[in-house]
Amino acid sequence: KNQVEQSPQSLIILEGKNCTLQCNYTVSPFSNLRWYKQDTGRGPVSLTIMTFSENTKSNGRYTATLDADTKQSSLHITASQLSDSASYICVVLTGGGNKLTFGTGTQLKVEL
Amino acid sequence: GAVVSQHPSWVICKSGTSVKIECRSLDFQATTMFWYRQFPKQSLMLMATSNEGSKATYEQGVEKDKFLINHASLTLSTLTVTSAHPEDSSFYICSARDAGGEGYTFGSGTRLTVV
Numbered sequence: 001k002n003q004v005e006q007s008p009q010s011l012i013i014l015e016g017k018n019c020t021l022q023c024n025y026t027v028s029p030f031s032n033l034r035w036y037k038q039d040t041g042r043g044p045v046s047l048t049i050m051t052f053s054e055n056t057k058s059n060g061r062y063t064a065t066l067d068a069d070t071k072q073s074s075l076h077i078t079a080s081q082l083s084d085s086a087s088y089i090c091v092v093l094t095g096g097g098n099k100l101t102f103g104t105g106t107q108l109k110v111e112l
Numbered sequence: 113g114a115v116v117s118q119h120p121s122w123v124i125c126k127s128g129t130s131v132k133i134e135c136r137s138l139d140f141q142a143t144t145m146f147w148y149r150q151f152p153k154q155s156l157m158l159m160a161t162s163n164e165g166s167k168a169t170y171e172q173g174v175e176k177d178k179f180l181i182n183h184a185s186l187t188l189s190t191l192t193v194t195s196a197h198p199e200d201s202s203f204y205i206c207s208a209r210d211a212g213g214e215g216y217t218f219g220s221g222t223r224l225t226v227v
Contacts, residue, residue: 036218043118043205043218044156089155093216098209100146100216102155 002027004103006090012109017080021106023073023090031095035064035075038087038105047075047088080110114140116208118219125196125226133191133222135206142208145189146216147181150203162189196226 004025013019025033032051036044048057048064050073056065061084063076077084090103115138125131135145144163148156160181162168168181178200180192189208193200206219 034216041203041221041223043116043207043221045218046216100158104155107153 002092002094002099002101004090004092004101006088006103006106008106009104010107010109012111013080015080015082015110015112018076018078019080019108021075021077021088021090021108023075023103025071025073025090025092025101025103027071027092027094027101029095030068030071031093031098033064033066033073034091034093035062035073036089036091038089040086044089077108082110082112084108085110114208114210114215114217116142116206116217116219118206118222120222121220122223123225125224127197127226128195130192130194131196131224133193133204133206133224135189135191135208135219137187137208137210137217140208140210140217141186142189143186143211144209145181145183146207146209147179147189147191148205148207150205150221156205159191193224196224198226200224201226 007022034049035047038044047062050066061078066073087105089105092101117136119134147159150156159174160168160170162181162183170176183189205221207216
């Protein structure tokens with residue numbers, strides 16, 4: 001069964017600090033892995049998309065890594081801001097069927 | 113970048129009435145539209161997939177007669193919740209994919225409350 005697991009479930013950090021969110025997946029066949037940011041009451045917004053051959057990809061203060069061998073990904077946020085408070089969702093696209101498998105998300109709260 | 117406009121952003125309706133949610137792709141042709149449902153603190157759950165001009169494919173457990181999906185054009189898809197009940201209260205999100213692309217652009221979501 002295709003699954004995407006994320007950790008931690010929730011996280012509270014101080015403004016300006018860095019944090020790393022984890023994603024493990026068991027999805028086959030693998031097409032690509034995406035990280036989305038979802039603000040409360042809004043739709044998800046794409047942060048990064050990584051294919052099998054990509055190990056790291058950055059988008060501003062967001063840096064995603066992918067280890068296709070261990071089927072793990074991480075999202076690193078540097079110099080966090082209050083506006084980073086949101087749910088971060090790891091999503092894996094399966095090849096062929098083009099189906100998205102969603103993780104349950106990590107709820108991040110950035111405090112002063 | 114690709115933009116998907118979803119309306120309304122929130123709606124309150126009486127039990128037994130129907131509600132229509134619209135999703136429009138503003139700067140690309142969405143050959144495939146996906147409709148999701150999300151409960152508080154849970155992940156998105158796929159309800160149905162629709163290709164332009166074809167009948168929607170519903171996920172197991174989703175009542176097709178209750179959640180009517182129309183995708184008559186390449187830029188517009190609608191989800192109608194018929195005879196709504198309080199248990200239908202949820203956050204509904206659409207996603208559009210263009211032909212040949214792997215981009216999945218999400219709408220901003222609709223908060224439905226049935227009273």
